[in-house]
Amino acid sequence: xxxxxxxxxxxxxxxxxxxxxxxxxxxxxxxxxxxxxxxxxxxxxxxxxxxxxxxxxxxxxxxxxxxxxxxxxxxxxxxxxxxxxxxxxxxxxxxxxxxxxxxxxxxxxxxxxxxxxxxxxxxxxxxxxxxxxxxxxxxxxxxxxxxxxxxxxxxxxxxxxxxxxxxxxxxxxxxxxxxxxxxxxxxxxxxxxxxxxxxxxxxxxxxxxxxxxxxxxxxxxxxxxxxxxxxxxxxxxxxxxxxxxxxxxxxxxxxxxxxxxxxxxxxxxxxxxxxxxxxxxxxxxxxxxxxxxxxxxxxxxxxxxxxxxxxxxxxxxxxxxxxxxxxxxxxxxxxxxxxxxxxxxxxxxxx
Ligand SMILES: Nc1ncnc2c1ncn2[C@@H]1O[C@H](COP(=O)(O)OP(=O)(O)OP(=O)(O)O)[C@@H](O)[C@H]1O
Numbered sequence: 001x002x003x004x005x006x007x008x009x010x011x012x013x014x015x016x017x018x019x020x021x022x023x024x025x026x027x028x029x030x031x032x033x034x035x036x037x038x039x040x041x042x043x044x045x046x047x048x049x050x051x052x053x054x055x056x057x058x059x060x061x062x063x064x065x066x067x068x069x070x071x072x073x074x075x076x077x078x079x080x081x082x083x084x085x086x087x088x089x090x091x092x093x094x095x096x097x098x099x100x101x102x103x104x105x106x107x108x109x110x111x112x113x114x115x116x117x118x119x120x121x122x123x124x125x126x127x128x129x130x131x132x133x134x135x136x137x138x139x140x141x142x143x144x145x146x147x148x149x150x151x152x153x154x155x156x157x158x159x160x161x162x163x164x165x166x167x168x169x170x171x172x173x174x175x176x177x178x179x180x181x182x183x184x185x186x187x188x189x190x191x192x193x194x195x196x197x198x199x200x201x202x203x204x205x206x207x208x209x210x211x212x213x214x215x216x217x218x219x220x221x222x223x224x225x226x227x228x229x230x231x232x233x234x235x236x237x238x239x240x241x242x243x244x245x246x247x248x249x250x251x252x253x254x255x256x257x258x259x260x261x262x263x264x265x266x267x268x269x270x271x272x273x274x275x276x277x278x279x280x281x282x283x284x285x286x287x288x289x290x291x292x293x294x295x296x297x298x299x300x301x302x303x304x305x306x307x308x309x310x311x312x313x314x315x316x317x318x319x320x321x322x323x324x325x326x327x328x329x330x331x332x333x334x335x336x337x338x339x340x341x342x343x344x345x346x347x348x349x350x351x
Pocket of ligand 1: 011012014036037038039040
């Protein structure tokens with residue numbers, strides 16, 4: 001089921017005009033603070049009314065300015081998980097969960113309850129009150145509550161932003177199970193690239209109320225003039241882990257090595273590469289300490305201040321390296337030149 005958003009909205013001085021279509025199961029809305037992510041999600045949920053345009057979920061028109069359609073939020077059957085869990089403080093976890101299920105039919109409710117409690121690992125928390133839960137546990141309950149309302153679409157607005165690094169790492173595997181194990185489409189707002197890499201198939205990048213890029217996550221982040229930190233995202237297959245605890249990953253462009261990853265061989269993972277963690281060499285470098293080597297072809301060069309953004313084609317995946325002007329000159333880089341990309345560090349979220 002696809003979600004089509006094509007709307008305009010003015011909020012004070014902020015002017016939002018966006019069109020995108022969610023094609024994958026998990027689509028990330030990625031952009032800096034104030035770019036309009038929450039406004040979009042609120043429009044989809046029915047909490048903010050766009051000035052113009054349309055929002056359709058599958059065959060259901062949720063909003064159509066011209067036709068005068070504006071479905072009430074509770075009739076949209078959309079789940080919403082906020083940054084803060086927003087649980088009812090006076091109700092137990094069980095009652096908080098059932099509050100969501102109240103809208104669903106009884107038979108599906110009972111079966112779903114056990115499955116969702118299990119998926120989120122919250123069975124031991126059912127009789128507690130929200131005040132006796134950690135931030136990560138609260139958020140898992142909030143996700144469970146949203147799922148039990150049997151939504152047709154789940155909106156998650158930076159669900160991990162209020163949590164510290166440890167709690168984020170604790171909850172990410174549950175989100176991964178959710179993304180992998182259910183057919184429910186999820187629109188996931190985040191400005192954390194690692195979360196996007198791990199959870200989403202498609203990313204819609206927004207800046208200043210506009211869509212600036214839209215596509216598969218391993219294609220959209222490698223762009224000149226974009227986020228200067230990010231080089232790109234590579235999809236790679238787990239090969240195995242050696243005695244030193246290093247897991248080898250295979251990408252068509254070469255091998256990558258990361259600290260032990262507890263995933264079966266053959267699993268596809270996505271890794272985030274920082275643009276400044278990439279060094280370039282002509283030909284095969286001699287004996288050096290960097291073990292991550294990818295064969296690449298230079299496909300573009302762009303000036304960005306004192307640096308050169310080198311766009312690489314790594315067996316079909318784009319990747320940006322940011323190097324000094326001097327280095328680019330010494331290597332005589334030009335489109336079509338074959339290089340070896342040496343990756344100093346491969347970022348993977350802790351598990
Ligand atoms: N009611 C309003 N009146 C005026 N301006 C508003 C209103 N609501 C939001 N804005 C402005 O619209 C812009 C987009 O806000 P929005 O919350 O959608 O951004 P965001 O990308 O979700 O940001 P963040 O990541 O910080 O939550 C911001 O500049 C914000 O100040």
